[in-house]
Amino acid sequence: MPLEYYSKTKEWISKCGFNDYYKVIYPRQTLTLPAPKGLDPPRWSQKCHFDEAFVATIPNGRLMTSCSYPVTPDNKRLLDVEYNCPYTETTLPAHEYYAKTVASVLWGWNLPHLNFDKQSSTQNVYGHWFFDILPRFHLLERRGIPIDYYVIGKLHYPFQYESLKTLNIPMDKLIEVSKPDFHIQARMLVVPAVPFNLGKCPPWTSEYIGNGFKLNRKIHKKMEYERIYVSREDASARFVINEEEVMQLLTKKGFKKIVTSPMTMEEKVDIFSSARVVIAPFGSANINVAFCEPGATFIELAPNTINDNYFWKISCHANVDYYELLCDVEQPPKAHSGVDNIVVDLAKLERYLQMIKI
Template sequence: MNLRLLIQYFPWLLGLRIRLIVLGRVLAYPLRFLPGNSRTFGPPRKLHYAVHDVPGCKMTKLGAQYAVQRVKPVTNSRLVEAEFGRMPDPTVEEAYVAELPGGRYFGTGGGCLVVGDDGLVWTHSPTNYTFKLSLHHAFSRLWLPKPQRYRKVINLATRCAEANYWHWMMDCVPRCRLLAAAGVDTSDALWLIDHRRLPYQLETLQAFGIPEAAVLVPDARTHVEAETMIVPAYLNPVLTSETITYSGESLEFLRQTFLPPEGPEPPPSAPRAAERIYLSRGKGARSFANEEEVTAVLEREGFSVVHCEDLSVHEQAQVFAQARIVVALHGAGLTNVVFCQPGTTVVEIFAPDFIQPYYWTLSCQARLRYAAYCEDERRMGIEGFRYRRAEGTAVDLQQFKEFLRPLLTR
């Protein structure tokens, strides 16, 4: 019986486990102030906020931070207006590539970055449970695994990218653009990349000529030390949904990579020249409770049903490039609107308790027409477990048809 099942049968074990973790960290934290080095015992001894503060760091700056403005969306929902209205303008983060002598990496989920003076780099150590710098969980480590040494390591480990299409395509993949823009020689490097060998991930690695043999997928036992650790900037360092966005260069990089002018035709299984597409979530989580009825309504309006999980990245790019209107429940498949032609209409359907601005922002940047549909009266007002709340969202078919009708005539 695994720990999760055990806790379901005996819930008090969760409280005991948390108390033991907290006690262990309290006892281990003073080790940070002892002499020595985390290579041999204890946690890192110093703290740097960012790579800019690291002695001996070579920085190649590629772009400054700037804000992006969003256009007010078309919506039927006062709730969407309120949620989107309170959000500040999103920020494109500074772009750079850092070369760190004696850099080290350990952990999973983006992991922790430690530099030659045994200092933890806080902004590149996202596996953290607090926003207070001095309380990063890495400082409570009793010991680290024995480091494996390499000459050159490219640290492309990206939080949440290992199993999520949006984070993989938007947070991880465009970091390769920074390496190319900085002129980094990647031919003899070890790559640190979080992934689960999902088809779209392997396809992407192949597109960039990254051999599988050169990729190390971090796990709990990973501790890598490099003569030179090369770290491209995080594009979305704190995963704050309200201000999340990406540079125009990153979006164009995706289009040029997966939608070349001479690219392949869509496969027989994909809609050909379909100007209206509906992204079905029938095979995934957070689908409509009345999925069949919604599909039938849209098919009568000339929509082709697309299952993104059945297509390669290149095939998805081709399908979205042909579309003139895209309808979907909020989900990672909408990442592909980056491949749409300017002027394409994107209709995103929200569960009332799960309204996120990702695709609104992306649509504004890609010069798409964006509309958000939400049925406010179904809001439950529950604050926890928001991902579960989005499951089983039912749509009022008549209300939805009335909202959709003027969008189809544009």
């Protein structure tokens, strides 16, 4: 395992002197997005900075470990396209050589050897899959280099297979990684930028995901889903403690409760494209707001122990009106704030409904 690294891929480009190994696909940009609406003061700046999205080509580059760290020919890691994970291994077996062009779309924690939970991989988290993994295929498409193989983590869920099929990603070109001592070298390694590292949900990711799933098939509108509440009743964390009372209020207002995890991608796209108002607790399912039509409204039930603007950005990029409703959490709080369960103030929720004229 190399300990030396370049903080930015551009540093390696500057050292090796081959500028054609680095192609900017989307330039750096700064956007001022609409402030969150609601009764609570905004918790983040409206000004969002996004670094340039690039694709790097590395002759005789290597990929190491199940997280697939890209390594340059001078044996240094590239920190801006990896997610540093707690590996105990310091040595790896000799690499397997591919006399081909290999692209890596794997990013994040991919640590199946630490436990047997499928969530030990970033790409098995619904939100990260759609906004940090799949958009890397888009950057590769824009770069235009013919790819022989794509390195990706082990696939587990229907949404992964369904989305790859929808986006016309050839399954026979996937190299699925699960073993911790993964180690290959490619004649040409192609590494696209990581959306999360560029500023979390750059606008081009939303356009790619939204258009990719809405334009590739006929949308079937469902009038009964114009007002939906997205439940996390099947989740192990961040579910609404008083959901029964919440639904008693929302049912009177014409809302329909849905649970997204058992649904196919086509069902999710149809339902969220039909929705005019979406209410949901903070969680990965909220990336489906990217499929809403412009002018829809999204009220996010946000635990006050988490400050995350991810779904606000997605809403803004989709031209969806975003409201943040801050909620208390179940007491005592969890050891990790990211898993706190939510308690919704019903009077406050009713005021939000009045604000959107419901």
